[in-house]
Amino acid sequence: MVKQRADLTFKYNLKRGRHGWLRLTPAYSIKVVQQILENHPHITYVLDPFSGTGTTGVVCAENNINCDLVDINPFLVWFARVKVANYQNEHLQNAQEGVHSICEYVANVTEMSDLWVPSIHNINRWWSEDRLIVLAKIYHALNRQFPTPSPAKDLLNVAFCNLVINWSNAAFNHQSLSFKDNSNQQLTLFDEEQQILRQFSSIAQRIIAAARTPLKGQVKVIQVDSRKIPFPATGTYDCVITSPPYPNRMSYIRELRPYMYWLGYLKSGREAGELDWQAIGGTWGIATSKLKTWQPNEQRISFPGFDEIIGEISQRSLTLANYVHRYFIDILTHIKSVYAVLSPGAEVFYIVGNSRFYNTLVPVEQIYANLLETCGFVDVDVRILRKRNSKKELLEFMVSAKKPES
Numbered sequence: 001m002v003k004q005r006a007d008l009t010f011k012y013n014l015k016r017g018r019h020g021w022l023r024l025t026p027a028y029s030i031k032v033v034q035q036i037l038e039n040h041p042h043i044t045y046v047l048d049p050f051s052g053t054g055t056t057g058v059v060c061a062e063n064n065i066n067c068d069l070v071d072i073n074p075f076l077v078w079f080a081r082v083k084v085a086n087y088q089n090e091h092l093q094n095a096q097e098g099v100h101s102i103c104e105y106v107a108n109v110t111e112m113s114d115l116w117v118p119s120i121h122n123i124n125r126w127w128s129e130d131r132l133i134v135l136a137k138i139y140h141a142l143n144r145q146f147p148t149p150s151p152a153k154d155l156l157n158v159a160f161c162n163l164v165i166n167w168s169n170a171a172f173n174h175q176s177l178s179f180k181d182n183s184n185q186q187l188t189l190f191d192e193e194q195q196i197l198r199q200f201s202s203i204a205q206r207i208i209a210a211a212r213t214p215l216k217g218q219v220k221v222i223q224v225d226s227r228k229i230p231f232p233a234t235g236t237y238d239c240v241i242t243s244p245p246y247p248n249r250m251s252y253i254r255e256l257r258p259y260m261y262w263l264g265y266l267k268s269g270r271e272a273g274e275l276d277w278q279a280i281g282g283t284w285g286i287a288t289s290k291l292k293t294w295q296p297n298e299q300r301i302s303f304p305g306f307d308e309i310i311g312e313i314s315q316r317s318l319t320l321a322n323y324v325h326r327y328f329i330d331i332l333t334h335i336k337s338v339y340a341v342l343s344p345g346a347e348v349f350y351i352v353g354n355s356r357f358y359n360t361l362v363p364v365e366q367i368y369a370n371l372l373e374t375c376g377f378v379d380v381d382v383r384i385l386r387k388r389n390s391k392k393e394l395l396e397f398m399v400s401a402k403k404p405e406s
């Protein structure tokens with residue numbers, strides 16, 4: 001029987017040093033990457049073209065394997081860089097002293113006028129007015145303490161991201177987030193400020209402690225589109241380990257919004273939609289309206305039955321049919337691009353989930369297998385990893401393949 005296997009999801013990472021620095025629901029488990037590396041001891045240079053929070057990079061670096069990470073989202077690129085960096089004692093000391101000064105400043109300065117808050121739509125749905133003031137004070141104090149970018153500031157910004165989500169009304173009870181009503185649970189402003197500051201300090205301590213462990217392998221994080229992967233400066237990759245977005249309408253921007261607005265990566269809803277449109281599988285805001293008029297380019301998906309799948313979905317929704325169609329055209333473009341930067345004999349491992357639209361099951365894993373073959377890969381294999389939720393047909397798979405030796 002196929003099980004849900006929480007140990008193969010982001011949940012497994014939460015208490016494991018750097019891996020637990022920030023929750024991203026679609027992040028995969030470090031176990032997935034570890035097992036691939038263990039079973040393929042010859043691997044020397046890994047590419048993750050959809051790197052998200054950088055799980056692949058950290059595991060590779062822990063195993064003294066070099067790795068390049070690629071993501072299109074500027075916040076995730078920043079975050080992965082912070083996660084894979086090596087920190088000197090001086091950086092950690094600065095971070096340590098910084099937390100202390102920030103907490104002292106916020107606790108002692110009563111009057112702060114013109115506090116900046118992000119321009120996120122309907123902000124009080126995220127944070128009550130009082131909480132927002134405390135968070136804005138901490139953010140102000142953090143930037144006052146560290147006016148310019150630095151490794152210590154990066155670590156404290158990660159702690160701050162945890163804080164904004166912990167004290168928000170967001171509830172992660174679905175594949176993405178919703179809002180809970182906390183209006184009856186407010187403490188007095190003073191008590192709450194104390195609690196928030198204590199939590200900021202303890203999260204920062206946890207992050208600083210994990211940053212002490214050095215990483216051995218070299219990891220580069222590049223902000224590019226994985227449909228146009230650049231050649232690495234040295235050599236070619238002998239392995240791809242990745243989990244691309246699934247065609248399930250999950251929006252990364254949607255889940256990452258609070259961090260992206262606070263840290264200045266987003267300034268408006270329109271910008272959020274534009275970013276989602278550039279990402280594979282994005283459907284947030286303006287991305288949805290653009291899908292309505294989307295037309296396929298000259299590339300064809302050769303998977304038998306693909307046109308019927310699209311036809312069936314379009315009977316219920318043309319937008320969703322376009323969504324699925326565009327997704328696979330993008331993945332095809334990506335696979336062609338990845339093939340070019342691999343050495344002969346390189347192996348690729350894609351962790352993907354299937355999806356359902358109305359009554360139509362999209363066999364995502366089989367379509368990936370077909371696209372890999374079409375692009376010249378051999379030894380294509382599909383394995384079930386786990387069940388994704390109580391609906392028994394929604395599963396996660398590992399699709400692997402090899403670039404021919406010559």
Ligand SMILES: C[S@@+](CC[C@H](N)C(=O)[O-])C[C@H]1O[C@@H](n2cnc3c(N)ncnc32)[C@H](O)[C@@H]1O
Binds near residue numbers: 070076226252
């Ligand atoms: C399933 S997540 C990866 C999660 C990652 N394995 C982890 O453990 O955090 C997919 C990632 O693909 C990125 N992405 C989407 N479209 C992209 C594109 N065209 N080029 C590069 N990255 C893209 C998203 O920003 C997201 O971070």
